[in-house]
Amino acid sequence: MIDVATTWQQACTALAGDDYDTAFSVLEGALHEADRPRKARLSLYLASVQALYGDPATTEVGAALRDARTLDPAIRTDPLYVALSAELDARLRGPDAVLPPPEVREAAEPLARYHALAALSLAGHPQDALELHLPLAELPAHLRWRLRSWQADAEESLGHTAEARHLYAEAAHHASGLNRAVMLQEGAALELQLGDMGAALSLLGQARPLYSGQNAEEEGLNLATWHYLQAQALLQTGKPEDALESIREADRLERQHGDPSYGVALVWGQVLTHLGRHDEALAQFERALALAGDGDRPFAQHELGVALLDLDRPVEAREHLEAALSDPDYPYRPEVLADLAECDYRLGRLQEAQTAAEQALAQGAVIPASMVLGNVALEYYHLDEALDHFERVVRESAQGTRDWVMGHQMAADVMAQQGFRDPAAAYAHAQQALEFTPESDDWRGTLEDHLRKAETLMGQSGGRTLN
Numbered sequence: 001m002i003d004v005a006t007t008w009q010q011a012c013t014a015l016a017g018d019d020y021d022t023a024f025s026v027l028e029g030a031l032h033e034a035d036r037p038r039k040a041r042l043s044l045y046l047a048s049v050q051a052l053y054g055d056p057a058t059t060e061v062g063a064a065l066r067d068a069r070t071l072d073p074a075i076r077t078d079p080l081y082v083a084l085s086a087e088l089d090a091r092l093r094g095p096d097a098v099l100p101p102p103e104v105r106e107a108a109e110p111l112a113r114y115h116a117l118a119a120l121s122l123a124g125h126p127q128d129a130l131e132l133h134l135p136l137a138e139l140p141a142h143l144r145w146r147l148r149s150w151q152a153d154a155e156e157s158l159g160h161t162a163e164a165r166h167l168y169a170e171a172a173h174h175a176s177g178l179n180r181a182v183m184l185q186e187g188a189a190l191e192l193q194l195g196d197m198g199a200a201l202s203l204l205g206q207a208r209p210l211y212s213g214q215n216a217e218e219e220g221l222n223l224a225t226w227h228y229l230q231a232q233a234l235l236q237t238g239k240p241e242d243a244l245e246s247i248r249e250a251d252r253l254e255r256q257h258g259d260p261s262y263g264v265a266l267v268w269g270q271v272l273t274h275l276g277r278h279d280e281a282l283a284q285f286e287r288a289l290a291l292a293g294d295g296d297r298p299f300a301q302h303e304l305g306v307a308l309l310d311l312d313r314p315v316e317a318r319e320h321l322e323a324a325l326s327d328p329d330y331p332y333r334p335e336v337l338a339d340l341a342e343c344d345y346r347l348g349r350l351q352e353a354q355t356a357a358e359q360a361l362a363q364g365a366v367i368p369a370s371m372v373l374g375n376v377a378l379e380y381y382h383l384d385e386a387l388d389h390f391e392r393v394v395r396e397s398a399q400g401t402r403d404w405v406m407g408h409q410m411a412a413d414v415m416a417q418q419g420f421r422d423p424a425a426a427y428a429h430a431q432q433a434l435e436f437t438p439e440s441d442d443w444r445g446t447l448e449d450h451l452r453k454a455e456t457l458m459g460q461s462g463g464r465t466l467n
Contacts, residue, residue: 002034004041011045015052015142018177023049040072047084048111051118052146054091061088079107083115090122097123110138117150126154136174145175149183156190164190181210182222188229192236200233220257224250224264231267238400240274247271262291262300269303273310282307298323298330306339314346334360338368350376366396367403374410387414394429400436408433409443412450420457427454 007030014022027046031039047064050057065084068075075081082104089097100116105128107113113134120129130151136144152167168187175183184207191200207226211219227250234243247268254260269284285307289300301324308317318340325336341356354376361369374389393407408429415426430451437443 002030002038004038007042008045011049012140012142015049016140036071040068040075043068043071044080044084048115051084051087051115058088058091079104079112080109083112083119086119087115087122090119095124099123099125105132110134114139114143114147121150121154126157129154145171145179145183148174161190161194177210178219178222181207185225185229192229192232197233197236200229204230204233217257220253224253224257227253228264228267231271235271235274240271243271244275260291262288262296265291266300266303269307273307278307278310282311298327302332302336309339309342312346314343318343334363334365335368337363338365338372341369341372345372345375350379367393371403371406383414383418387411390414405433405436409447412447416450420454423454423457426450427458430454
């Protein structure tokens with residue numbers, strides 16, 4: 001006589017060690033020997049295991065649920081059946097899915113509550129998912145890290161980053177092997193969004209040794225994600241050459257184990273932009289746009305527009321920037337407005353450029369808007385006003401970034417046009433800019449000339465040279 005509870009416990013023991021083959025063997029063996037009522041219940045457990053594979057296993061989950069209700073029509077009211085059906089529906093129909101009813105969310109069986117929580121998350125109800133009571137200790141070991149992962153995703157979608165950080169860390173703690181690597185990478189992705197590159201690199205450093213290399217097919221796409229995240233972190237820490245190597249590896253792994261992705265193409269374009277390889281960057285951004293889904297298109301349009309601006313093609317840039325701006329949900333609309341102001345400036349439409357830049361500045365795009373406003377003020381020879389804008393760029397930019405260097409360059413040049421009224425300040429701007437201006441850059445000679453003149457004036461006035 002097959003005991004269903006014992007069989008499920010045996011399957012859970014195998015799953016705790018990520019031994020899916022044994023878990024399926026245990027369940028399928030029992031299904032062959034059990035009577036019809038027990039077979040129905042075992043089919044639900046089989047559906048639960050299949051559901052762990054996510055979207056690729058919807059056919060298998062549906063077949064197991066169909067077998068369960070064929071074997072025992074009364075099982076349709078079982079909380080686990082209802083929860084699994086709701087999760088399947090949510091995977092297939094998203095926000096249009098039928099949600100698990102309150103009695104299922106409060107069911108005595110923890111496994112039913114787990115799948116109800118998954119259904120709520122998949123259907124776009126993160127707050128409801130978080131409110132579902134499900135202590136970690138009530139679940140079998142193989143579901144504990146998954147529960148924390150669902151909860152972390154729900155908190156992140158609600159903008160609760162501190163809670164999400166903690167939950168991703170807890171998920172990684174309860175997971176092992178490749179699953180632990182994936183959870184560490186989820187945490188790293190969150191840190192990248194928050195701008196903490198040190199934390200992101202630390203988590204990625206913990207994840208990398210967990211890839212054994214013994215199962216390339218299973219590890220391939222996850223390792224591609226690791227390289228994709230690593231490239232972003234390296235780029236933001238001033239290592240574009242290393243970032244290029246990593247994003248190339250991400251692309252290679254994607255092509256070997258799946259399909260090229262929008263995200264990899266986009267980051268590749270960003271890396272090439274930082275390296276000054278604008279034609280190659282443009283090609284990657286065009287590829288990103290071709291691969292982008294509806295929600296990603298404005299990001300690709302924005303990057304493509306900026307790349308065209310870098311190539312001094314403002315008419316084409318405007319077309320893509322306006323497409324990005326037309327999406328009311330795009331989070332970087334002020335920056336797009338500033339880039340459109342730059343298009344107008346390049347096209348000699350100074351009044352339009354000033355108006356758009358002022359709107360962008362008011363909406364929070366301080367650095368790009370100030371750069372445009374400074375350039376427009378220069379065109380009108382309003383030097384004091386231009387200097388104010390360029391010094392704002394310097395204050396708001398991170399040291400060593402392109403905007404920071406350009407702000408110093410322009411501020412030094414404006415001060416030279418003013419006749420070096422404050423030679424010490426002019427010297428400081430020129431000196432800071434020179435530190436990050438390559439020998440081959442046309443600005444180099446201009447800045448060195450400003451530096452010498454400012455130094456001479458400082459000496460004449462009894463000032464001292466800055467270190």
